[in-house]
Amino acid sequence: MGKFLKRLFITLIVMLLIIGGAAWWFLSYISPDKPLNLNYNPIDVRQKAVDMVKRLKPELVLSEAEVNDLIKKHIDRDVAEGVELDGAEFELNGDRLIADLNITYKDRIPAHIRAEYRLEWQNPNLALRPQSLTMKGIQLPLRMLETIVVPLDLPTGDMVTVDDVKFEEKQVKVLFQIKLPF
Numbered sequence: 001m002g003k004f005l006k007r008l009f010i011t012l013i014v015m016l017l018i019i020g021g022a023a024w025w026f027l028s029y030i031s032p033d034k035p036l037n038l039n040y041n042p043i044d045v046r047q048k049a050v051d052m053v054k055r056l057k058p059e060l061v062l063s064e065a066e067v068n069d070l071i072k073k074h075i076d077r078d079v080a081e082g083v084e085l086d087g088a089e090f091e092l093n094g095d096r097l098i099a100d101l102n103i104t105y106k107d108r109i110p111a112h113i114r115a116e117y118r119l120e121w122q123n124p125n126l127a128l129r130p131q132s133l134t135m136k137g138i139q140l141p142l143r144m145l146e147t148i149v150v151p152l153d154l155p156t157g158d159m160v161t162v163d164d165v166k167f168e169e170k171q172v173k174v175l176f177q178i179k180l181p182f
Helices: 002-030 045-055 064-074
Strands: 059-063 078-080 083-093 096-105 109-122 125-135 148-151 160-168 171-178
Touching (some): 045 059, 045 171, 064 148, 064 171, 109 160
Antiparallel strands (some): 059 171, 078 083, 083 096, 109 125, 125 148, 160 171
16 A cells, blocks of 8 residues: 555645646746837827828828837727737738737736737728737737727828828828819
8 A cells, every 4th residue: 555655645645746747838938038128109090180181192101110019009908808919019910910929828927929910091090900810920819909000190180181091011101182172
């Protein structure tokens, strides 16, 4: 009976070590590769639009960095229940937006996820519709993401309306139609 208990004890210790090692490996595998933050530079879209009018060119061009800043300004830190967003970096690719996100689950487990969004224009806002969500190549349920709405605060009214929005490589171009009163 003593040998049986000794073997059982050793077997339990070995199994705990294997499970602990596997858990440690998994946590280090999903952890973020690089630090990201949610810092942004404020962008005055209205001033950019006024400059556009002064140049007499009815288009407003937002660079990838400016779109990045606008999204960071309006993104919610609470991604889902128990999941908090620590940092983000966005990359424009035509009408696609790739988001690298650093999150923390239950205030304990840091992870890196990658989301892909489709950019849409919903006057007067930019909408980001989720298309895919992965964690280090592992597909995650898309229901974990919601549509993100980014208000652009464009100066529109009777004289200026948005004619078209083009999603180009590394930039978003808003084309205006100017209606002169005479």
